[in-house]
Amino acid sequence: MxxxxxxxxxxxxxxxxxxxxxxxxxxxxxxxxxxxxxxxxxxxxxxxxxxxxxxxxxxxxxxxxxxxxxxxxxxxxxxxxxxxxxxxxxxxVEANTTLHMKVPLHYSGEQDSEAVKTDKCLVNHVVTEIEVACIPANLPEFINVDLSGLKKGVSLHVNDITLPNGVKVITHGKPNPVLVSVTAPAEEVEAAPAAPAAEAPAKGKGKK
The missing domain is CATH 2.40.240.10 (Ribosomal Protein L25; Chain P)
Incomplete structure (x- = not known):
């Protein structure tokens, strides 16, 4: 631009x-x-x-x-x-300077994954951008992440994605952060109908 x-x-x-x-x-x-x-x-x-x-x-x-x-x-x-x-x-920025930048993640394909299509799992995009280090010529505008291989109960981590050439992820000490989590759909539990309250005996004046 x-x-x-x-x-x-x-x-x-x-x-x-x-x-x-x-x-x-x-x-x-x-x-x-x-x-x-x-x-x-x-x-x-x-x-x-x-x-x-x-x-x-x-x-x-x-x-x-x-x-x-x-x-x-x-x-x-x-x-x-x-x-x-x-x-x-x-x-x-100069050509030989290493940049540290946050780059957006563009997720796609989750609707075609086994986790969503077959198992009706819930997919949560835990992270929407990651920090990377690279020279200016290698800086991507965004990183595409294909979610079509998602499976039930298996989260997607940083090490699971393919990075552009010359780009390194900065995780600030976290070994392998989660990007996308996959959880089974919550079971619908029907609440049992509440028992009707016992009627209190009518109060009245007793005869002497």
Whole structure:
């Protein structure tokens, strides 16, 4: 994906407020061999870009001052209740730098699996993204995970999936995290009808 940014000179709360009022979003780009630069982007274009998965998980081409550089979205701040992007951060990436990024998992095929089709099991996507380490050229936009081989009572782990070439999963000490769990359907238990309450004897005044 490609986007256009413009260099900005002024900084501070007042300058950022004026930028937002004019339909711009303040930001910064840093990292790599260049110095950090203050930038601004068209808010409407940025708003629509943030709705796209690829904008969050892939290398972006940023055009600034007529030059294009490779960057990653690193952070952005939203207004508490308005549809307004307050600030955005990008990091420059270089070809030989190892990146650590979270990549979405795209699951498919579970409806054709034995677990779902035959045994009517419940499939739970425990994890929807994983952190990977790779150079920029090998960074996948997403990772496809085929669930057509799921079986009753057998969970899918990280070691069960095929990763793109040059991509390594970062598990932060967990040996083999579960990605998808498979459980048998819960049995419907009909509650026994409650016994009617015994009627209390009518109270009355006894004769002496």
């Amino acid at each position: 490609k986007f256009v940014a413009f260099e900005r000179a002024k900084q501070g709360t007042g300058a950022s407020r004026r930028l937002r009022n004019s339909g711009k979003t303040p930001g910064i780009v840093y990292g790599g061999t260049g110095e950090a630069k203050l930038i601004e982007l068209d808010h409407n274009a940025l708003w629509h870009a943030l709705k796209k998965e690829a904008f969050h998980a892939s290398i972006l081409d940023m055009e600034l001052n007529g030059q294009t550089s490779k960057v990653l979205l690193r952070d952005y701040q939203m207004h508490p209740y308005k549809q307004l992007v307050l600030h955005i951060d990008f990091q420059r």
